[in-house]
Amino acid sequence: MSIEAERNKTGFWFTEDTGPDSRISLKLNSILFSGSSPFQKVDIISTSFGRTLVTDGKTQSCENDEKVYHESLVVPSFLKHGNPKKVFIGGGGEMATARECLRFPGVEKVVMVDIDEAVVKMCMKHMPEWGENCWEDPRLDLIYGDAYGEFERMEEEWDVIILDISDPIEAGPGIKLYTKEFYEMAKKKLSPGGVFVTQSGCGAVNNWDDCWSSIYKTLDEVFDTVVPYRSNIPSFACPWAFTMGFSEPVGDFKTGNGVDEKIEQMKPVFKGKQTEYEYYDEETHRCMFSLEKQVRKGLQAEKRVITMDNPVFMF
Amino acid sequence: MSIEAERNKTGFWFTEDTGPDSRISLKLNSILFSGSSPFQKVDIISTSFGRTLVTDGKTQSCENDEKVYHESLVVPSFLKHGNPKKVFIGGGGEMATARECLRFPGVEKVVMVDIDEAVVKMCMKHMPEWGENCWEDPRLDLIYGDAYGEFERMEEEWDVIILDISDPIEAGPGIKLYTKEFYEMAKKKLSPGGVFVTQSGCGAVNNWDDCWSSIYKTLDEVFDTVVPYRSNIPSFACPWAFTMGFSEPVGDFKTGNGVDEKIEQMKPVFKGKQTEYEYYDEETHRCMFSLEKQVRKGLQAEKRVITMDNPVFMF
Amino acid sequence: MSIEAERNKTGFWFTEDTGPDSRISLKLNSILFSGSSPFQKVDIISTSFGRTLVTDGKTQSCENDEKVYHESLVVPSFLKHGNPKKVFIGGGGEMATARECLRFPGVEKVVMVDIDEAVVKMCMKHMPEWGENCWEDPRLDLIYGDAYGEFERMEEEWDVIILDISDPIEAGPGIKLYTKEFYEMAKKKLSPGGVFVTQSGCGAVNNWDDCWSSIYKTLDEVFDTVVPYRSNIPSFACPWAFTMGFSEPVGDFKTGNGVDEKIEQMKPVFKGKQTEYEYYDEETHRCMFSLEKQVRKGLQAEKRVITMDNPVFMF
Amino acid sequence: MSIEAERNKTGFWFTEDTGPDSRISLKLNSILFSGSSPFQKVDIISTSFGRTLVTDGKTQSCENDEKVYHESLVVPSFLKHGNPKKVFIGGGGEMATARECLRFPGVEKVVMVDIDEAVVKMCMKHMPEWGENCWEDPRLDLIYGDAYGEFERMEEEWDVIILDISDPIEAGPGIKLYTKEFYEMAKKKLSPGGVFVTQSGCGAVNNWDDCWSSIYKTLDEVFDTVVPYRSNIPSFACPWAFTMGFSEPVGDFKTGNGVDEKIEQMKPVFKGKQTEYEYYDEETHRCMFSLEKQVRKGLQAEKRVITMDNPVFMF
Structure with missing residues (x-):
C-alpha cells in the first residue's frame, strides 16, 4: 500500500446519529470550540462543509450551505x-x-x-x-x-x-x-x-x-x-x-x-x-x-x- | 446502564463512503446474499430502508423508496x-x-x-x-x-x-x-x-x-x-x-x-x-x-x- | 480510483462499544443467526476472527482464539x-x-x-x-x-x-x-x-x-x-x-x-x-x-x- | 430520550484502521496539532488515553501508557x-x-x-x-x-x-x-x-x-x-x-x-x-x-x- 493511501487511512470524524438506525460521519478538520453552555453542548468544528455549529450533537448550520x-x-x-x-x-x-x-x-x-x-x-x-x-x-x-x-x-x-x-x-x-x-x-x-x-x-x-x-x-x-x-x-x-x-x-x-x-x-x-x-x-x-x-x-x-x-x- | 441500552450498543452496520470525506452507516438487519459476479460485487441486504441491492459497495435501490x-x-x-x-x-x-x-x-x-x-x-x-x-x-x-x-x-x-x-x-x-x-x-x-x-x-x-x-x-x-x-x-x-x-x-x-x-x-x-x-x-x-x-x-x-x-x- | 479500491470502500461491520469512549469495528462477512432468547440478544456472525458468538452485543468467543x-x-x-x-x-x-x-x-x-x-x-x-x-x-x-x-x-x-x-x-x-x-x-x-x-x-x-x-x-x-x-x-x-x-x-x-x-x-x-x-x-x-x-x-x-x-x- | 442521552449521541472520533478488516475508534477530545512534516502526517490529539502522537494515522504513543x-x-x-x-x-x-x-x-x-x-x-x-x-x-x-x-x-x-x-x-x-x-x-x-x-x-x-x-x-x-x-x-x-x-x-x-x-x-x-x-x-x-x-x-x-x-x- 502506498504511503499516501496509508496516510489517508487515518481519520478524525464527526459522527451524528441521524436516527436509531442511521449515522453520518464527516471528516473532521479541526475543533474550533468545544464546550457547554447552561443550556446545551456547543461545538464549532470544521468539516468538508466548512465551519459548522453543532449543538447537543446536531448540526445547526454549515458555512457551505x-x-x-x-x-x-x-x-x-x-x-x-x-x-x-x-x-x-x-x-x-x-x-x-x-x-x-x-x-x-x-x-x-x-x-x-x-x-x-x-x-x-x-x-x-x-x-x-x-x-x-x-x-x-x-x-x-x-x-x-x-x-x-x-x-x-x-x-x-x-x-x-x-x-x-x-x-x-x-x-x-x-x-x-x-x-x-x-x-x-x-x-x-x-x-x-x-x-x-x-x-x-x-x-x-x-x-x-x-x-x-x-x-x-x-x-x-x-x-x-x-x-x-x-x-x-x-x-x-x-x-x-x-x-x-x-x-x-x-x-x-x-x-x-x-x-x-x-x-x-x-x-x-x-x-x-x-x-x-x-x-x-x-x-x-x-x-x-x-x-x-x-x-x-x-x-x-x-x-x-x-x-x-x-x-x-x-x- | 439498563440492559436495553446495553443491547442497543451493539450493531451490525452497512457503511457506504459517499465521498472522500463522508460516510453513511445504516443498521444492517440481515445479509440476504453476498457474492461477486464476473462484473461486480453484489450484495442484497436488509436495513431500515428495507431490502437493498448494493453493487460494488454502492446502494442501487431500496425497498422503501x-x-x-x-x-x-x-x-x-x-x-x-x-x-x-x-x-x-x-x-x-x-x-x-x-x-x-x-x-x-x-x-x-x-x-x-x-x-x-x-x-x-x-x-x-x-x-x-x-x-x-x-x-x-x-x-x-x-x-x-x-x-x-x-x-x-x-x-x-x-x-x-x-x-x-x-x-x-x-x-x-x-x-x-x-x-x-x-x-x-x-x-x-x-x-x-x-x-x-x-x-x-x-x-x-x-x-x-x-x-x-x-x-x-x-x-x-x-x-x-x-x-x-x-x-x-x-x-x-x-x-x-x-x-x-x-x-x-x-x-x-x-x-x-x-x-x-x-x-x-x-x-x-x-x-x-x-x-x-x-x-x-x-x-x-x-x-x-x-x-x-x-x-x-x-x-x-x-x-x-x-x-x-x-x-x-x-x- | 481503481475498481478494486472502490469495491473495498464498502463494508459490513460489526461494531462493539468497548467503553463509553471506544469502539471496535470488524468487517462482517455474514450473519449466521440473529435473534433473541428470553434472556438476551443472540447473534452468531462471521468476521476475520471466524465464527463468533455475540450476546447482548458483546463478543463471547471466536473461532480463531x-x-x-x-x-x-x-x-x-x-x-x-x-x-x-x-x-x-x-x-x-x-x-x-x-x-x-x-x-x-x-x-x-x-x-x-x-x-x-x-x-x-x-x-x-x-x-x-x-x-x-x-x-x-x-x-x-x-x-x-x-x-x-x-x-x-x-x-x-x-x-x-x-x-x-x-x-x-x-x-x-x-x-x-x-x-x-x-x-x-x-x-x-x-x-x-x-x-x-x-x-x-x-x-x-x-x-x-x-x-x-x-x-x-x-x-x-x-x-x-x-x-x-x-x-x-x-x-x-x-x-x-x-x-x-x-x-x-x-x-x-x-x-x-x-x-x-x-x-x-x-x-x-x-x-x-x-x-x-x-x-x-x-x-x-x-x-x-x-x-x-x-x-x-x-x-x-x-x-x-x-x-x-x-x-x-x-x- | 433524555437530553443527556441526546447529547451523548454525538461524537468526535479518532479512527485507526488496524488492518484491512478492523478499525478502532476513540472519542476525540481535542486536536492539539495537525499538520505534515516533509516525512509524514503528524497529529497530536487528546483521547481517553490522554495526549497522543499520531503519525501517518498510526498511534505512536499515549500519555496513559x-x-x-x-x-x-x-x-x-x-x-x-x-x-x-x-x-x-x-x-x-x-x-x-x-x-x-x-x-x-x-x-x-x-x-x-x-x-x-x-x-x-x-x-x-x-x-x-x-x-x-x-x-x-x-x-x-x-x-x-x-x-x-x-x-x-x-x-x-x-x-x-x-x-x-x-x-x-x-x-x-x-x-x-x-x-x-x-x-x-x-x-x-x-x-x-x-x-x-x-x-x-x-x-x-x-x-x-x-x-x-x-x-x-x-x-x-x-x-x-x-x-x-x-x-x-x-x-x-x-x-x-x-x-x-x-x-x-x-x-x-x-x-x-x-x-x-x-x-x-x-x-x-x-x-x-x-x-x-x-x-x-x-x-x-x-x-x-x-x-x-x-x-x-x-x-x-x-x-x-x-x-x-x-x-x-x-x-
Whole structure:
C-alpha cells in the first residue's frame, strides 16, 4: 500500500446519529470550540462543509450551505408580506436569520430572543460571516432570554414572526415554541397581513412525520392558511421543512410567479462580494413549494396536535 | 446502564463512503446474499430502508423508496412522448425499470440489456416486488450482454431509450454509456418524437458537479433540447439527478401542467394493492423540474464534454 | 480510483462499544443467526476472527482464539487439583468449557447449568467445533436453568467449580454469580483440594478495575488463597482476566514449573487433527500468572467487596 | 430520550484502521496539532488515553501508557548489559526513549538520530512530560537526519543500540532500519557485551507474523542470541513486540531472577512525583519474556529474512 493511501487511512470524524438506525460521519478538520453552555453542548468544528455549529450533537448550520437554510426561512415570508417593518425572531443564534431580515431596507425593527448567550457569542467570534456584523445594526434588539416569555411579555404587533430554534427534542429548550398555545399567541400578535414561519425539521418522503406533519397539523388548527415547504440542505442529510401561517388565502403564492420581480422591488442589500441571493429565486421558490405526493398526503392525514400537555419529540 | 441500552450498543452496520470525506452507516438487519459476479460485487441486504441491492459497495435501490427512483426515471419520458411503443433499457437489473415501462398498455416491446445476469437473477429471487414478475410479460426481451454493443447491433428505432446503469466510476462496466459517442448513436436511433433519458448521479447544490453537469453538457452537445431534473431519494443520501434529451422544443413541459390528465389518458396498470403512482404526479413533476439557482447556474457553466477519450469519473 | 479500491470502500461491520469512549469495528462477512432468547440478544456472525458468538452485543468467543480463552479457564485449575472427578460449570453455553473438562479421562461427572437453552442450541448448530459433540458424552449432565439456584439445590461436593458466564452488567442474568454470597457457598461445596475459578473480565493495565479487582477482592474475603491471572485474547480487544480460589498455599504454582509434565500425566484426549493444547503449556502458564506491576498493585489496593446488596457493574 | 442521552449521541472520533478488516475508534477530545512534516502526517490529539502522537494515522504513543512502551524498550537491554555508557537511538521522536536512557547515572553519552525535526519539536511543545526536558541534558546529542546514514558514518562503538522507529510500512522513512544489512552493521558497532534492541510491531497470537517473526528471523541470522519479548500496551490495541540481539548466551535472563536487585544497583533517577518504574520489575519481566506457545512456534518456524532487496511490510 502506498504511503499516501496509508496516510489517508487515518481519520478524525464527526459522527451524528441521524436516527436509531442511521449515522453520518464527516471528516473532521479541526475543533474550533468545544464546550457547554447552561443550556446545551456547543461545538464549532470544521468539516468538508466548512465551519459548522453543532449543538447537543446536531448540526445547526454549515458555512457551505447556511444560505440555503436562512434564505429559505426568511425570504418567502418577507415576500408574502410585501413590506414588513417589525420582525420577531425566536432563536437564531448564528445571527444569520437576523442578517437576512436586516438585508431589507424597509425593515425598521428586529427583535431577536435567543436563550443561549454563549452560542451567540461563539458564533460571532468563530463564524462572523453568518451575521455580517448585523449585531451593530441599530434596528436590531438582541435579547438573551426565554423566547416564549419575552414574546408573551412584549405588547407589540409583528409583521413577520420567525421561529429559528432547535428541533423539538425532549427537554430541549425550545419545546414550548412548537405548541398550539404558542401559535395561538403568535397569531394574535401578528399585524394585519402578518406572516408566521417556523423551521419544521426533516422533510423527506421517509421522515416528514418526525415532527413536520404534527407542526403542520397544529398550525392548521390555528391559522386560516398554512403553507408547508422545504429545501434540500446537504449538511442536514435530508430536505428540511418549514411551515408558514397567515390569514389571507394562499392565491398563487406557491407557483412563485412574480418572485423575481418582488425581490427587485424590495431591494435587499448584499455585502461584500455577494450581489444577489445564492439560492432563492422564482424557480427555486417553485421547487420549494411543490411537495412530493407522499408528503402532501402525509401532511393532510396527520391527526396529532402539539400542545403543552402533549408535546411531540423528534429523535 | 439498563440492559436495553446495553443491547442497543451493539450493531451490525452497512457503511457506504459517499465521498472522500463522508460516510453513511445504516443498521444492517440481515445479509440476504453476498457474492461477486464476473462484473461486480453484489450484495442484497436488509436495513431500515428495507431490502437493498448494493453493487460494488454502492446502494442501487431500496425497498422503501425504489418507486421514487423508478417512477422518476421512466414516467416523465413516457408522458413527454405520449404514446411510446418500443422502449430500450440499458441496465435495469432490479427489473423495476422494465416494470414501469410495461405498466403502460400501449407499449408493444421492451428490450432490456443488462450485462450482469447474476444481479438480475438475485433481484428476481430476493427482491421480486421490484419486478412484479414482469419478466413473464411477452413484450419484454431480456438480454444479458453489453448494452453498448447490443444497442449498436440492433437496427431498430426506439420511442424511448432509458439508461439505468451504475454511476460512471473508473473501470465500472457502464462507462461507455456516458459518452458523447453513445449519445450520438442514441439520437440517431430515436424515432420521430423519441425521448432519451439517463440517470445522472448526485444532484444536490453541493455535488451537481460530481458527474451530472458533465453528463448534461455532453447531452447538450448532441440533443436539441436537454432537460435536467432530480428527485430526492432518501436512501441515496442526496437528491438524484436525471437528464432527458429530445428534438422538440421544451414548451411548458417543466411546469407539469396537464400531467395528471395525461396519466389518466395513458392508463398505467397497477398490480396488487397499488392503484396509482406512489410518488409521481403534477405537483411532484413541478418540483422535479424546478431546479435550485446554484444548480441551474452550475449546469449552464459546465464545459466538460465526456468522450471515450475523456471520461469523467465520480467518486 | 481503481475498481478494486472502490469495491473495498464498502463494508459490513460489526461494531462493539468497548467503553463509553471506544469502539471496535470488524468487517462482517455474514450473519449466521440473529435473534433473541428470553434472556438476551443472540447473534452468531462471521468476521476475520471466524465464527463468533455475540450476546447482548458483546463478543463471547471466536473461532480463531476460543482455545486461548477456554484452555485458560479450565486447564490451570485441573492441573492445580491434579485429579478432578466431579466438575461444576456455571454458564458455558458455547460447550467449549465442557469440552475442555471432558478431555480428561479421569473426570467422572460434569454438571453444566446454563440459563439459555437457545444459546446452547444455536452454538451446537452453528459452532459445532466449540463443543466437539461433547454433549453426547454420558459423563455430561446439561441442565438449562439458573446456575445459582441449581448449584444451591445440589447437595454434592465438587473438585472443580468453573464460572463461565457473561460479565457483570446491570440486570445481566449472571450478576448473582459474582457475589461474596455465591463464593461462600462455592467454597463450602468444594471437596478437599478443590479449586474454584471464574472468568473475571478485562485484565489490562488500564482496565483491571472494570470488575477484575473487585472480583479478586471479594474472592480474597472468602478463600485462603486467591490467584489472579490473564491471557491475551485478540478478539476480546484486551487481556482477559481469570481468578482462582482454593484452600492450600500457592507454593510455586505461579512459576509453571512442572506444568508440561503434569499435562503428560493427566493424559488429556484430543480429537481430529488436534494433538496437544494450542495455547497452554509451561511457558504460557508463566506468562499468564506473571502480572504487570500496575495490575498487581491495583488488585492489592482494591477495597470493594461485591455482595448481593452492592453489586459491581462493568460497562 | 433524555437530553443527556441526546447529547451523548454525538461524537468526535479518532479512527485507526488496524488492518484491512478492523478499525478502532476513540472519542476525540481535542486536536492539539495537525499538520505534515516533509516525512509524514503528524497529529497530536487528546483521547481517553490522554495526549497522543499520531503519525501517518498510526498511534505512536499515549500519555496513559507510554511508560509501558518506553520502559519495555529500554530497561531490559540496560539491565542485560549492566553498565552501558554509550547509547545510540534511531528514531525516538517523542524523547521518551532518551529520557529512559538518561535516567541512568552511568550513561555518559546518548546519540539520538531522528529524521523528523517537526515531530520532535511538536512533542517537546505539546507532550513535554514524555521527554522531561532531557534535551537539556549535556550527555544527549540530538541529530536530525537519516539514522541509517548517520549511524554508518559514526566510527564509534556502542554499548546499547536502540531502534525506536515507525513500523515497516511501504515507503515509510525507516524501512532500511529493519534489514539484515543494517543489523550486520549494528552488530559490528556494538562494544563487547553490547546489546541491540528494536521495537518489532504487533505481538499477539494472531498477528505475530505481521512483521515480528521476520524481524526475529532476520536478527537470528546475524546475532548469536536473539530474545523476543512483548508488553501489552492498551492504546496499541495489541501486545507489542520487541527483539533483542547480543553475543553472549541467554543464561537465565528470561526468568527475571535478580531484576529488582539489578535495578537497585543501577540507580535510575526519577523526576517529579515518580519514584520508581511504573511498569517494569521482576514479575513484569517474567511476563514479558514468557511467550505464548503459538507465538514461540510461529517465530521459530519463520523463514523470511528481510533484506534491502526483500523488505517486509506491515499493514
